[in-house]
Amino acid sequence: MLRGLLNxxxxxxxxxxxxxxxxxxxxxVARFPVYTVNHPSNLGYGASxxxxxxxxxxxxxxxxxxxxxxxxxxxxxxINVLNELKKxxxxxxxxxxxxxxxxxxxxxxxLVAILFFRGVIRLFTGKKVLDPTSGLRGLARxxxxxxxxxxxxxSDFPDADIVIDMLLKRLKVIEIPIGARERVHGVSMHxxxxxxxxxxxxxxxIVAILLHYSIIERRKSHG
Amino acid sequence: MxxxxxxxxxxxxxLYLVFVVSLLVKKKxxxxxxxxxxGTTAIILILSANTRWLDxxxxxxxxxxxxxxxxxFSVLVLLLLTLYQSVQxxxxxxxxxxxxxxxxxxxxxxxxxxxxxxxx
Numbered sequence: 001m002l003r004g005l006l007n008x009x010x011x012x013x014x015x016x017x018x019x020x021x022x023x024x025x026x027x028x029v030a031r032f033p034v035y036t037v038n039h040p041s042n043l044g045y046g047a048s049x050x051x052x053x054x055x056x057x058x059x060x061x062x063x064x065x066x067x068x069x070x071x072x073x074x075x076x077x078x079i080n081v082l083n084e085l086k087k088x089x090x091x092x093x094x095x096x097x098x099x100x101x102x103x104x105x106x107x108x109x110x111l112v113a114i115l116f117f118r119g120v121i122r123l124f125t126g127k128k129v130l131d132p133t134s135g136l137r138g139l140a141r142x143x144x145x146x147x148x149x150x151x152x153x154x155s156d157f158p159d160a161d162i163v164i165d166m167l168l169k170r171l172k173v174i175e176i177p178i179g180a181r182e183r184v185h186g187v188s189m190h191x192x193x194x195x196x197x198x199x200x201x202x203x204x205x206i207v208a209i210l211l212h213y214s215i216i217e218r219r220k221s222h223g
Numbered sequence: 224m225x226x227x228x229x230x231x232x233x234x235x236x237x238l239y240l241v242f243v244v245s246l247l248v249k250k251k252x253x254x255x256x257x258x259x260x261x262g263t264t265a266i267i268l269i270l271s272a273n274t275r276w277l278d279x280x281x282x283x284x285x286x287x288x289x290x291x292x293x294x295x296f297s298v299l300v301l302l303l304l305t306l307y308q309s310v311q312x313x314x315x316x317x318x319x320x321x322x323x324x325x326x327x328x329x330x331x332x333x334x335x336x337x338x339x340x341x342x343x
Contacts, residue, residue, distance in 0.1 A: 015331075036332045043320050051324045055331060155320050 002032050004075040005067075012082070015055055016069070017048040047155035050147060053139070057148035064144045068135040077178035081138035084176050091143040091171040094129065094163075095136035095178035113199055117160035124210060125167040129175060132160040136178055143171050154205060157198060161205035168213045229272065236268040259307070263300045267293065 005014060014034040018025045020042040029036050037051050049066055056064045063085045065078050077095050084093045097104045105111065110133070117132045139147075143166065147153045154161065166173055243260050246252040252260075270277050270293055281289035 030332070037327045038330070038332075039327050040323050043323055047320050047324065051327060054324060055328055058328065150321060151317065155317075 002029070002034065005078070006032060006034075008075055008079060010079065010082070012065075013059075013061075015052055017051050019043055019045070019048045044155040044157075046153055046158045049158065050153045050155070053144040053148040053153070057141075057145045062141050063138060065138040066136070073136045074179045077136055080176055080178070081136065084174065085138045085140050088140075089172065090174040091140045092166050092173040093138035094131060094134050094173065094175045095138075096131035096134060096175040097178060098130040099175055100177035100179050109195055113195070117163075117202070120206060121160060121164055121167070124206075125164060127167050127173065129160075129163055129167075129173065131175065132163045134178075156201065159198075159202045159205075161202050161209055164206055165209050168209070232268065232271050236264065239264060259304065263304070267297055267300065270296070 002014075002016070014032075016025075016029045016034055016036045018029065018036060018038045020039045026036065026038055035055070037055060039048070039051065043051075052064060052066060063082060065081045065085070067073050067075075067078055073095070077100075081093045081095055084090060097106070106114065114131070114133055118129065121127060121129050121132060146169070147162075163173065240261065243252070243257055243264075247254065247257045270280075274289070277289045277293060281287075281292045284292070286292045286295075
């Protein structure tokens with residue numbers, strides 16, 4: 001996975017966030033010319049992403065491209081995401097598996113959830129986002145610097161809730177096609193009873209974000 | 224309430240008070256938390272001891288069986304306390320996360336000198 005990324009010869013720094021795993025990730029990664037941030041304990045997927053944003057904000061990068069390390073994304077798609085960011089038109093670039101592959105089918109349960117979240121995003125922001133759950137994203141400084149702040153990013157699973165948050169913050173979000181593959185390594189973050197809890201959590205988060213914004217908007221219009 | 228029961232309630236309350244204060248002395252509980260626990264328990268104990276007050280209060284709000292008013296009150300107090308603790312846990316979680324990230328970022332391992340972009 002890492003080798004594929006390095007072979008691209010990107011003019012970029014690579015950061016691996018190790019979320020407290022003790023399976024030897026640290027030793028393997030140490031063999032490559034990449035940055036590593038090792039969480040002392042398991043903090044969650046969202047917290048790992050945020051560590052990346054904080055790393056980037058601290059070091060003054062202009063763009064961040066994120067990417068799950070289980071092998072389900074093709075490293076080449078990162079180039080497209082970065083190129084799109086460099087055009088300077090979008091603050092957030094989401095790699096959409098649906099745009100890249102018309103026959104992409106993530107499994108029924110996921111598909112229902114994605115369709116539902118698409119509808120919710122459309123309803124409250126008027127924007128069409130085909131793949132709000134995609135783990136391959138690019139963020140320009142304006143976006144990741146904000147989410148590097150405190151209390152701005154969920155530490156478990158940022159999903160459609162954060163897409164809505166981005167859109168309500170008037171960040172420009174666009175989607176580009178990426179390839180979709182079956183997961184090569186590791187197990188899904190979502191298995192067993194978790195998808196249901198996860199689904200409810202994201203809905204709760206969306207409600208909180210919407211309430212938050214409606215209160216802020218009201219205050220603005222009154223003040 | 225019979226006299227016997229009243230004594231049991233009073234002794235239980237006193238033991239509880241001693242327990243909370245001893246926790247405070249051992250620094251196992253914060254002052255603010257101590258106040259919350261002692262304050263709310265005191266109210267419940269006072270009501271249990273003065274059954275007449277409880278009876279009158281129950282009559283006032285139309286509760287047929289006065290002790291159930293006491294139970295309702297106890298449950299509400301416990302509900303509030305657990306909610307308060309939930310908030311505290313969430314706040315602590317966020318702080319631990321921030322702290323861990325801060326430490327992890329301070330100790331970020333560096334490869335050869337880098338450029339102006341990043342992929343993570």
